[in-house]
Amino acid sequence: MANVLGANQYGKAENRVVRIVRDTARHEIHDLNVSTSLRGEFAAAHTIGDQAQVLPTDTQKNTAFAYAKLRGVSSIEDYALALGQRLLEACPAADEAQVRVEQYAWDRLGQHSFVRRGGEVRTCVVTVGRDATHVLSGLQDLVVLNSTDSEFKGFLKDEFTTLAETDDRILATSLVARWRHTVTDGDWNESYDEVRDCLLSTFATSYSRALQETLHYMGGAVLDRLQDVAEIRFSAPNRHHFLVDFSGFGIDGLTNDGEVFIAADRPYGLIEAQVTREGAPDPGNAWLAVPGFC
């Protein structure tokens, strides 16, 4: 039997595009990490080394930088949509262009001075096809912690189970979230701020019986607030904070009532979950080749 080429895509990953807007003395900065991919009829490149239909990844890179100037970055979604459409136009063999962007936030120090904010990174994944276009917005590295109002008990036990039930633990995660829009234009910056606020406020005000439940609350709150969001997906490591055991220490009165923890690196729990609006339109290829989600 013969071998056949399966699914494939190619592109340029992690273009570090920095766009300064300097039309006035008060500059703006857009600091991006941009990755592009093309999918389609590229069999000849694979099977006989024929590049005639292949728009080089170097050209994709050039286009990513040029579009930061030609179209600007009013939002990463608008930038990614324009870039994806351009790549699809430039490459007839392609059926779909996927553009992923990560944006690093900066705070203003002066007219042309900035300090990088840190904290969560805003993301998007835009898939532009010949027939359909999909927009996922998202964030990653949003590290949140509740120092109480989290329990974990009533779980299934077997002969390998040694975990004690607890009424009071630290709940912490470094959240990755992506939500799918049913529209392809809109005020992406405003909706991002709304989702972020919604995630944080729900996290802060929910009593948690498991990280699963907390994520479900958070996802539901987002869907309730933004009618143009069809679904939201989470990948959430359970960042364990273990209570330090002072019982063997020879210090009178040294107790640990939920006050001193060791933050562990590995292993960590990992919860992946989706909340979907009932009757939402089919995602098509919106999530194809988006890492980190079941």
Added chain:
Amino acid sequence: MANVLGANQYGKAENRVVRIVRDTARHEIHDLNVSTSLRGEFAAAHTIGDQAQVLPTDTQKNTAFAYAKLRGVSSIEDYALALGQRLLEACPAADEAQVRVEQYAWDRLGQHSFVRRGGEVRTCVVTVGRDATHVLSGLQDLVVLNSTDSEFKGFLKDEFTTLAETDDRILATSLVARWRHTVTDGDWNESYDEVRDCLLSTFATSYSRALQETLHYMGGAVLDRLQDVAEIRFSAPNRHHFLVDFSGFGIDGLTNDGEVFIAADRPYGLIEAQVTREGAPDPGNAWLAVPGFC
């Protein structure tokens, strides 16, 4: 309209399991990074915080360590299969258990002394379901380089294209490969060695008109050699080595005939591709939630 729970899974990621076999004075070491996930009917945990059907990730961790003793690590695939079957038995609500393993190789220095080898990491992803079981073997971080016999020309050009065609460049990648077996037992160590040899020897002996073509050769060679492999998937960054331009230097006779390069970090090309045996059985959930492949 209501919101509904979508696909979900949970588990314990990155258990650093080190197993020493010391039945004789000549010890053996198995150094693993083990991640487990369960999927199935866990809606109650998400929607009403009920953990009665949830086998804790802590228990999954304990089982991963205990099975290193109880079953040993004759190969990471055998270990993962045993662990996945156990987790499925222990958790009636689960439909599938996925076990991922990375193995770090050590070289022997003495009877009980070892030095970590470095180089590629051997991997597997095993999915044990109620009806079907899938085994993916793989490797990652296999960094290979050809210092000639690689060209890139004849490609599609548009107004953003500035890349010069070349007859002679460095071709380098840090390969991730995973291959799907049609069997669930076998001599996994032997087949791993065969695939690795096949990948390296094909890389070293192929003239390359694009990384896509080289990957396609490599995948085809693996399928030709191992009849129990149904398909192989690659994720291959094109690690660019740019020829340093000495033309502006004021040094008589200083030329660069493919001799001095700067190895770039970002951006990098990224090629993802599959080679499948014609008529191979359907993969089912074998690739579900395996990151890094289109």
Added chain:
Amino acid sequence: MANVLGANQYGKAENRVVRIVRDTARHEIHDLNVSTSLRGEFAAAHTIGDQAQVLPTDTQKNTAFAYAKLRGVSSIEDYALALGQRLLEACPAADEAQVRVEQYAWDRLGQHSFVRRGGEVRTCVVTVGRDATHVLSGLQDLVVLNSTDSEFKGFLKDEFTTLAETDDRILATSLVARWRHTVTDGDWNESYDEVRDCLLSTFATSYSRALQETLHYMGGAVLDRLQDVAEIRFSAPNRHHFLVDFSGFGIDGLTNDGEVFIAADRPYGLIEAQVTREGAPDPGNAWLAVPGFC
């Protein structure tokens, strides 16, 4: 000739100490990475394997966690001083205890809910000796950028020089700074805020003829403002942002007037410099084994 033991130290690195203050419903969080080292008469441990004078690194770890409870973390400097004094008391063979702390900031979301801030990390290195005690405060990962008012010209040229002079470039760095106090008590939190403000405001308001000059301004401003600071040391990578060359693109009117840059990873310039108050007291061992400074 014989071999002799040279300088040595030992300790426990990177204890991830998380302290929750929960005396009221409004919790506080202190999130630390703590490393301790002891130096002194430990030759027997090295030369004949005798541990009788060695306070185990495990005990140092326990003490770091216990002191988060016993002494609290009013500031990382106060915590480190108390911990260093304790370790020195507990280990008669030691001449000096060095305690290094990194502190990760969190913003409040609610009474017991927090989101990690990101941005710079506050640090200290405290060295407690039998006779002298030293306090270095600092910060790292403070990423700042000026999008104009930076030039680089008039530099020395040789036959390998190809760099063009420029009147207008991006100046960006990820700053590491440490400053030495002449006192061993004080309001460390207040002085930290003052130094940080001083560094940022000076960076934002200085015209730069080189990163060296900018650092010198920043250091001078700190010394002028805080009379109890004897010196400040910087390690500052010059994070290059290269102007993207659009000249080969076939797009009419596409220019790049300081608007689109590629942020490079490697190589990077690296500037290390100190500014010292004239007549400042000798640093003694304050900087011993502090990495990253010439």
Added chain:
Amino acid sequence: MANVLGANQYGKAENRVVRIVRDTARHEIHDLNVSTSLRGEFAAAHTIGDQAQVLPTDTQKNTAFAYAKLRGVSSIEDYALALGQRLLEACPAADEAQVRVEQYAWDRLGQHSFVRRGGEVRTCVVTVGRDATHVLSGLQDLVVLNSTDSEFKGFLKDEFTTLAETDDRILATSLVARWRHTVTDGDWNESYDEVRDCLLSTFATSYSRALQETLHYMGGAVLDRLQDVAEIRFSAPNRHHFLVDFSGFGIDGLTNDGEVFIAADRPYGLIEAQVTREGAPDPGNAWLAVPGFC
């Protein structure tokens, strides 16, 4: 009182120089990470922004690449010496040039095909002054493990001590070592191989009462074997492997006799130590600004 400029240096860090030797069909590869620094009379650059004496870091980068061609890389020490001498010549204001190199090893697959070896990285730090030149050779990321013949007991105890004494534990470290030569020419490749062999064979054959003792053996063995080495310095994290406690598991006969361990990330012990030949010449500035050593 006025402020004064303290010690300072500047340079270009992490130039990723790849040199292919292709004089015959059988190519050779030298894969380097090169950092350079200059020290001297650069006060004007700091205090008044005058760059007239400053050889740009961009020129230093260019020189690093050009010298890979002009001088080749017979060994990283020889390359670094030539590069340092050149930089000192080109920059009259400099008193010293420091060149640091890391070399990544590749194994041969064919005439022009290579696979990166992994494992330890070979290093050097060369300091070329107007009067004196120093050569440090070294290695890093040499991960070694003994699965028995390691104890830790008889240590100092206080009220925070909970560690149990043990007769049998895993001893593992990721070694950084640097050794200082008393000569400035020699067969650096041969001496490197000798030191590496010496370190590994001593590690593998020593009974260990503490990591300190093992390092001392290793250092002594190097000095005994290479008469042109004046001293050796180690930085060695104690990579803890904790025995997994199966006592709470409900499995009859499940014991753990030194067979199953969890490899911990943080915290880790950290041992830094030197072994010096009695009467060795003074190191001068050989170790100035070399990170990671007390």
